[in-house]
Amino acid sequence: MKIIENTIQTRKIQLSGGSTYIISLPKDWVDELKIKVGENVTIIKNSNQSLTLFPKEQDKEQGIAVINSNQKDSGGSVKRKIIAAYLAGYKIIQIKTKGMKIPSEHSRSVRELVHSSMIGTEIVESSSGAITVQILTRLPELSFETALKRMYLMATNMIKESIEALEETDIAHADGIVNMDDEVDRFGLYIRRNLVLAVENQSILQDMGLKKPSNCLEYRTIVSKIERIGDHASLIAKRIKFIEEKIDPKIITKIKKLSEKSLEVFEEAITAVQNHDFQKGENVAEKVGKVIEEEKEIMSKIKEDEKNSTIIRFVLEDLRRIAEYSSDIAEVAIDENIHNIISEE
DSSP states (O other): OOOOOOOOOOOOEEETTTTTTEOOOOOOHHHTTOOOTTTEEEEETTTTTTTEEESOOOOOEEEEEEEOOTTTSSSHHHHHHHHHHHHEEEEEEEEEEESSSSOOOHHHHHHHHHHHHTTEEEEEEEEESEEEEEEESTTTTSHHHHHHHHHHHHHHHHHHHHHHHHHHHHHHHHHHHHHHHHHHHHHHHHHHHHHHHHHHHHHHHEEEEEHSSSHHHHHHHHHHHHHHHHHHHHHHHGGGGGOOOOOOOOHHHHEEEEHHHHHHHHHHHHHHTTTOHHHHHHHHHHHHHHHHHHHHHHHOOOOSTTTTTTHHHHHHHHHHHHHHHHHHHHHHHHHHHHGOOOOOO
16 A cells, blocks of 8 residues: 655635535545445544544554464563563564464463463463464443542552551451452553553543543553552561561551551642642642651651561552652643643643
8 A cells, every 4th residue: 555655735615505624535545445425424623623534444452473482482472472562552462483383481371470460351262372362342432531540449458458457467458469460460551552552542532431542651650650659558468477476566656647648639639620620739749748758757766676667667668659640640630730720832
């Protein structure tokens, strides 16, 4: 197919019949896109005061991605390639080998990935030379706001439960919290896939309740930060098995208060994003500074020879990082809504 290098042309709008406006299209473009006389086209009015014309219904997802693997590839490498294809929007992902059986490590890695990290994905075919993974979910099944709220609630529950398990030195409970982190990551991957697709497809963008493609970049940052918050909640839970004996109740009280403040700024940051609230985003940034100061103050009073001092320091750092990531989320609300508090000259 001949590629048309000239992708921008100027056309005059003409009035036809007193109430209809028409515009002509370059013949080369029509030929390249295989638009026929009498066919319907779709026109979308974008939020940036532009129009987008689609010659026919677009496929919302890509087709088939084929990943060729060999003995030199590690299981981790195969996983990364599958995730990249998943995020790129492919509906079917095939892992193949040439002239050899798929290494057992690769088969195991694919199954672990599909079952633990990819929502709505199933292995629909498996043989000695190929594994086919299909994404079965419709796009998108949830608006971004709904998906974000679910992800936020999962991460919040992880933080609360990790502090409860820390107080009780409950290792069994802690192990369950670590497993919850997989759910946060699965949801994060699912949302990121939809955001990638929405950047290039106005229909998906609208289905997700987003106004413009730049929202996808901002919200991908938010998803990433929530994943990191979940990671730190998981780290708190993982540290519990190293506790020698129950932590001093006075220190636990301080940790609980700090966790409550970290949760508060996390909640307010998400609210600022959902409500497009510049001022609330600013307030979060101010509060996070106070959380950091409080963490430093508690940290300075932990004696080196105190039992569990290392664990306590790590937990305090985890809570501080949760607050800092919340500040990053709040910055998205600030950046996105700066036009609400400035005037242009």
